[in-house]
Amino acid sequence: MSDPAITPDLIAAHGLSPAEYDRILEIMGREPSFTELGIFSAMWNEHCSYKSSKLHLKTLPTTGPQVICGPGENAGVVDIGDGQAVVFKMESHNHPSYIEPYQGAATGVGGILRDVFTMGARPVAAMNALSFGEPSHPKTRQLVHGVVEGVGGYGNCFGVPTVGGEVRFHASYNGNCLVNAFAAGIADADAIFYSAASGVGRPVVYLGAKTGRDGVGGATMASAEFDDTIEEKRPTVQVGDPFTEKRLMEATLELMATGAVVSIQDMGAAGLTCSAVEMGDKGGLGIRLDLDAVPVRETAMTAYEMMLSESQERMLMVLDPAREDAARAVFEKWDLDFAIVGETIAEDRFVIVHGGEVKADLPLSTLASSAPEYDRPWVPTPEAAPLAHVPPVDPIDGLRALIGSANYCARDWVVAQYDTQVMADTVVTPGLDAGVIRVHGTDKGLAFTSDVTPRYVRANPERGGAQAVAEAYRNLVAKGARPLATTDNLNFGNPEKPEIMGQFVGAIRGIGAACTALDMPIVSGNVSLYNETDGAGIDPTPTIGAVGLIENLGRRIQGRVTNGMIALLLGGAGTHLGRSALLAEHLGREDGDAPEVDLAAERAHGEFVLANAGWITACTDLSDGGLALAAFTLAEANGLGVTLDPADTAELFGEDQGRYLLACTFDSAEALMVAAGQADVPLTMVGQFGGGMVRFGTAEAPLEALSDLYRGRFETLFA
Template identity: 65%
Template sequence: MLTEPEITPDLIAAHGLKPDEYERVLALIGRTPTLTELGIFSAMWNEHCSYKSSKRWLRTLPTKGSRVIQGPGENAGVVDIGDGDCVVFKMESHNHPSYIEPYQGAATGVGGILRDVFTMGARPIAAMNALRFGAPDHPKTRHLVAGVVAGVGGYGNSFGVPTVGGEVNFHPRYNGNCLVNAFAAGLAKTDAIFYSKAEGVGLPVVYLGAKTGRDGVGGATMASAEFDETIEEKRPTVQVGDPFTEKCLLEACLELMATGAVIAIQDMGAAGLTCSAVEMGAKGDLGVELDLDAVPVREDRMTAYEMMLSESQERMLMVLRPDKRDEAEAIFRKWGLDFAVVGRTTDDLRFRVLWEGREVANLPIKDLGDAAPEYDRPWLEPAPAKILHATDIPEPADCGAALLALLGSPDIASRRWVFEQYDTLIQGNSLQTPGGDAGVVRVDGHPAKALAFSSDVTPRYCEADPYQGGMQAVAECWRNLTAVGAEPLAATDNLNFGNPEKPEIMGQFAKAVQGVGAACEALGFPIVSGNVSLYNETLGQAILPTPTIGGVGLIADRSRIARTDSLTAGDVLFLVGGDGSHLGASIFLRELCGREDGAPPPVSLADERRNGDFVRGLIRAGTVATCHDLSDGGLAVALAELCIASDTGAHIEAGDGPAHAILFGEDQGRYLVAVAPQDADAVVASAGTAGVPLRRLGVAGGDRLAVEGRLDLALADLTVAHERWFPDYMAGEFVEPAAAAE
């Protein structure tokens, strides 16, 4: 029999518990905890599981709406899409594991978010990922990009879910801490959604899926701490994934759910057996007793501590109707998966863990969650960024050269190298794949319906002004869904920040959440699920504040969808929302002037709503089939992307104002739309009626993009500039883009 180690201050600190938090543990249980109990408290009270620094702010977010069936608090959010169907979706981070072990870190991030969705009874239909890496010239960046992209594709492709969208960005502030935010969505029937709340006393608690190993032990605690020089020692805390086992687990779970056997079900994600068992019991006001001798293991001599904290993948915990046990076991055996009764529900609100015939944990189950520390951490109001005027920034001598440089810069260049490694068409329902404003997937079995998905945030805006940056992340996601003709339904968030114990970082978080909330409220775009990832720092250097927003929209008639690759010669191009004027915190300023200063473009939520509703109306009426929202790089980059995607040029009138502001200003709430010539006058009239700023830009056609008096470039040159950066970089041929506007 193993001897229990002494619970020392060093051991407590190694478990991520502060001295005052440990004193709270002692007060709750009235004695010194066992090592297993210390591990359980460590798992349940770390930042990743308890949200102890963020709860106070998350409660301020709008989470309800006429279509919302389930908001935050479950494995995923659920939103009604009519006809008895619902969409189930969530976004989660796997940042720290992906930096330590990029392939497995990213792969298990995809696996975990897929389980969150099918645990609710939904079949996954779409995935996205939002990736942030360090400076391209940092020695580790290329290695991380290659590993993460391979991991995302390796898991998603093998599991059989299309990757329909996402983001990839680079900045030196991610040098020591990349971000991997994974999104998944699935379809379910509104009368067949499964929850994690256990109900009934004396019912079997069943372990399902793959065997438990030592991979991922302490993963959630690792994810709740900064990185330091001991980072390589954390490699064993990264999980190892098996997408083929997960595919079997999906099919077995959905088959079992159809039998009526399932009372409650919970994915074994962060903190494994511990978190899943505690959450199921506590939500149902029940106790849980586990017998670890019944847990299927794949390694010899595993301790109770290791079994309770392992984050081995492809596992579920379920409360089952006793009369359905044999039927349930037969289903899981058929799919080649483990099925084991490992415990029972009780009426005493205790969490008991038995191992080798003795009790190694006996804790108050509600207090493991409800009594977790909750902090209203001190925070500093971020200093306002200086407002820059176009006249403060030199105009480029050659606007054409400036556009080519931007198109070939790391944050604007085509992501084709990335998304061609993903299966974007599997399941046969993808109507729009990565490269446009939003991914679109038809609703299988429905004659007209489709769903749109987008993921967005501009971290440099959030760094300059977290409130405006938070609003802009929501507004751009809402705009991208609108740009394909979708009604934005709801959103999920992934709030990535540095160390919340630093008041300046907590200030970024607080203001960003306020901005997100304000935009969601104004745009009718509630947050129904999400994740907070804090302590994204290495040796005291925090990432850029990165509140990623993943959104879902509904298209009632999929014959009326707008695209970015459908521009046709003779089409009349319009700019919705006014000419550009704002260059502060812009990609132009950073890439061509070597500066990262200035306030970001302000977001007018009223203008966003008005302009977006106008554009969506044109798409739904069949008047607009080509649309692109304006974001990084402003009008010039949006025009170039539209022309490249459609292999069609355009001749554009310049507009009044400084050339660089007109071409590269990143003013918000704007769209490019193209209409047939016979519809142009009607569009102008309807914009006037709606009070929407509209400028007729010019006509599509030819093989050049020309803006009168400003630039004239061959479409072939634009395409080469846009397409070559990523493959050249990954081949080791990266050349730093021009850093000055000359």
């Protein structure tokens, strides 16, 4: 079969602009072959090149004494003491999950797990942040089922506990759901593996599963908007096999112990193309590949298909040739493919040979580090109009509206489909604030959370970006964990629209300021743009995944509340109802500005909680739903009612930032009040836990009835 002619339509179908194609002609001095066009398309799309975002990503804080490896590798690496490191990252699989929910979500989990064990870390925890359209939308139920089953199906079979995450619903995701997958692993701090190739003439080795046609063009598809041709994109979705991935992980970690690995790279987006180019570019080397040696599971595959396939469970490695036999024996033992498919070369070339013919011969550096970089035009998001009058709300009616909504009811139905206890080190399962695991064989713990409030980001991108980091910080602190570092998954619409690019720029500024102030550098991440269907973009959703360290699990904040414990509010009374959950769920409104984020107060209040954790029995941060929702969820999780003194709508449901609800004994409450005075932080007694009623001021309802609503709503809507 001859290659198709390079036409303007074919160039556009590959996501390349006329100016970018002109640049390719200038680089090559000739017209590219079909395979070369595909390679440029894969490497220059948004998903691989970050061409619209990297100018702004460079402003984020990425270093600190705890950081071993920041952005640029498969995952970030942070020191947790005792010669150990936590390796983690979050990535999106949004477009594939909308087209084919089960496989899109499953392979998103598989890809992020490979990012972690490619660095030499054994995965120990996973999270997922999911955004769907309105519950009433005809596609939402199918997406919820497919995505949740895909996440659970892959993670459970692979054998990693799901310890946290988010599920949200909003009309802006009707045509484009978001599936953000997070994974973390533990490694020896002095045994981290990197992707930069080194040494000329060393073998390039293909590891894992065979290559098929699934996922061809996936990275390019992920860098484009959806339209009415969406069903035609189904073949670009990868198909995963968690059992093969489990064998691949064990084989890879065993291989690393042999000393044979010079460098290693996961085959994710753009498959063989991206993995080979990134290894060569980071090492300042060229790569020559012979596709006849690539293990395939389908016949008559072309060079184009093999280079752009995104078949799962595959790795690429540069090998120490003296250890080839030992390396091959490891993969043969695990019944996985091990094939020498090329070599490193001194020249700055990416040479692809197939059937004895050169199918591509390109300057390698132009594909990666020299890819286009754009300073897209952007306009600031207009200042939000003042909040219109909010009438007084019956406190129990407001609470019912929240806990009976898809956004704030319990996620029991979702969590029940995930294995949260595999590996037997889970200390706190998904629920309030953050999940916690034990670092195996030690007294240390790691806490994990993911957070963002998209309605804040839409109203005020800078505040919304800062708030996402601040809420992640609070969720870790609420478990007694000292925040270490963050990973980001930046989900936005079309960056060619100045207003969307303005959202991105504003959010990055807020994220950067908060990460700096709270000493939580960004060590890894992902940008997902063009999340639009027929020109309608998602709410900007810059998800923040964060990790914290608990030095001694015996002294963590336990989270257990007993009858008669005092409720203390750290951080002042609620006043801010703009863009609040109460407005959205009870009054059907989304107006006003996002709440202010006082980063100095966030730090001071978090440090107070950590310094006085011994007095605190349970803690949760105040975010969506304010004091009312925080008090109900903390009490209900312990089978108790709660009485709160405040009855004012803003005091109960305001979403002012930097606040925590603490539960403790009376004696501990007295000690905390003294400590708060010394630290000059606002701490107020606001009520008491216990009994079988939920009382806000004079309004009340039986806990049992509210709990039935809260626990049963999600299953009623979706199961």
